[in-house]
Amino acid sequence: MGAGPGAPDLITLRGARRIAEADIVIWAASLVMAECVEEHARREAELVDSSRIAHEDVLALYRRAAAEDLRVARVHSGDPALWGAVQEQYDAAAAMGLDVEIVPGVSAFGAAAAAAGRELTIPEVAQSVVLTRLEGGKTPMPDRERLRAFAAHGTTMAIFLSAARTGQI
Amino acid sequence: MGAGPGAPDLITLRGARRIAEADIVIWAASLVMAECVEEHARREAELVDSSRIAHEDVLALYRRAAAEDLRVARVHSGDPALWGAVQEQYDAAAAMGLDVEIVPGVSAFGAAAAAAGRELTIPEVAQSVVLTRLEGGKTPMPDRERLRAFAAHGTTMAIFLSAARTGQI
Numbered sequence: 001m002g003a004g005p006g007a008p009d010l011i012t013l014r015g016a017r018r019i020a021e022a023d024i025v026i027w028a029a030s031l032v033m034a035e036c037v038e039e040h041a042r043r044e045a046e047l048v049d050s051s052r053i054a055h056e057d058v059l060a061l062y063r064r065a066a067a068e069d070l071r072v073a074r075v076h077s078g079d080p081a082l083w084g085a086v087q088e089q090y091d092a093a094a095a096m097g098l099d100v101e102i103v104p105g106v107s108a109f110g111a112a113a114a115a116a117g118r119e120l121t122i123p124e125v126a127q128s129v130v131l132t133r134l135e136g137g138k139t140p141m142p143d144r145e146r147l148r149a150f151a152a153h154g155t156t157m158a159i160f161l162s163a164a165r166t167g168q169i
Numbered sequence: 170m171g172a173g174p175g176a177p178d179l180i181t182l183r184g185a186r187r188i189a190e191a192d193i194v195i196w197a198a199s200l201v202m203a204e205c206v207e208e209h210a211r212r213e214a215e216l217v218d219s220s221r222i223a224h225e226d227v228l229a230l231y232r233r234a235a236a237e238d239l240r241v242a243r244v245h246s247g248d249p250a251l252w253g254a255v256q257e258q259y260d261a262a263a264a265m266g267l268d269v270e271i272v273p274g275v276s277a278f279g280a281a282a283a284a285a286g287r288e289l290t291i292p293e294v295a296q297s298v299v300l301t302r303l304e305g306g307k308t309p310m311p312d313r314e315r316l317r318a319f320a321a322h323g324t325t326m327a328i329f330l331s332a333a334r335t336g337q338i
Contacts, residue, residue, distance in 0.1 A: 002279070004181065005273070007183070008182075009181065009182040009183040009186065010181050010182070010183055010273065011181065011182060012173065012178065012179050012180065012181055012182075012275060013177075013178040013179070013180060013181075013182065013185065014176070014178040014179055016182065017178065079275070079276075079279040080279075080283065080288065081278070081279045081282035081283060081287070081288055081289040081290075082279070082288075082289060082290055082298065083290050083296075084288055084290075085288070086288050087287065087288040087291060090286055090288075094286075100286065101283075102282070102283035102284075102286060103283060104174070104179065104275045104279035104280045104282070104283040105275060105279070106171075106181060106248070106273045106274060106275055107248075107276070107279065109250070110171070110248040110249075110250045110251070110273035110274070110276065111273045113250035113271070113273070114249070114250060114270075114271035114272060114273040115271075117259055117263075117269070117271060118250070118256065119249065119250055119251075119253055119254070119255050119256040119259075120250040120251060121250075121251055121252050121253075122256060123308045123309075124308075124309065124311070125311070126311070126314075127301065127302060127308065127310050127311060127314055128299060128300060128301035128302070128314045128319065129251065129299075129300040129301075130297060130298075130299050130300075131297060131298040131299075131300065132296065132297035132298075133296060133297070139292045139293075139296065140292075140293065141296050142293070142294070142295070142296060142323065142324065144321065144322045144323045144324070145295075145296055145297045145322055145323075145324055149322065150297065150322070152313065153313045153314055153318065153319070154311065154313045154314075155311065155313070155314055
């Protein structure tokens, strides 16, 4: 599930409910505020910081959930459809026979626009929004997805995962 | 504020709270489910269906709010940064001296991906997502934002506001 862009009150009602129902809550403490989890999780829920364990350990928790009929909430920042690395987990959990649900969340680009008091689509000016990231990170960029090529469309862009490399823009 | 993609429990906690605090709730009954508003609005709040009144009437409500120190929640579907037509309202309300806040919401593209159990960015395959719409609607498309040109990047696209013209794709 996506916990939204940061502020604990930008989680959805469904997301908050899924945390409240969970026996195990796995969350990235470096990306998701503690309040997002602590305000909603049951007192007896097991809280696991995913940034301190390996992907295999997360899968081990899913296997335990399948064996012991437990509910797990895996809490990502933003919206899990965007750079959430959820597909691998989704497929693995489904293969274990778990019922899997993805809960969407508010993405950072919408929250940034809201904080700035701006709309990202403006008639006559921009009727599209390109969500992309800079090349040079851990995951390679496909050849046809260069920032310069997207910029040529002259519309709004939201550049993710690139805050440490603004000079490159 | 954005009420999210449709399901009443995909509104954010902040969005629900803003509806609960409002003296006047303006919402598009054709796009936002009644539960989104009715579950949260105070019993004495004035509910206004924006699809039944003109833009000028909405501005008149904002003026009344400024004069009588009322709180208004203007409820849009999805995320207001994307085709929400909020900039005009934001600027008008700010010019009246109202404190204006935009509350972001879950957009339909993230909810559609979640419902399909899919991530929209996949390493080596797609590291960008283009949010766009077909030309031919009420608002013209800028020349450099043609669907064919965006498709040439070979990455994920989410096509909004075009469900009635799928043949055109």
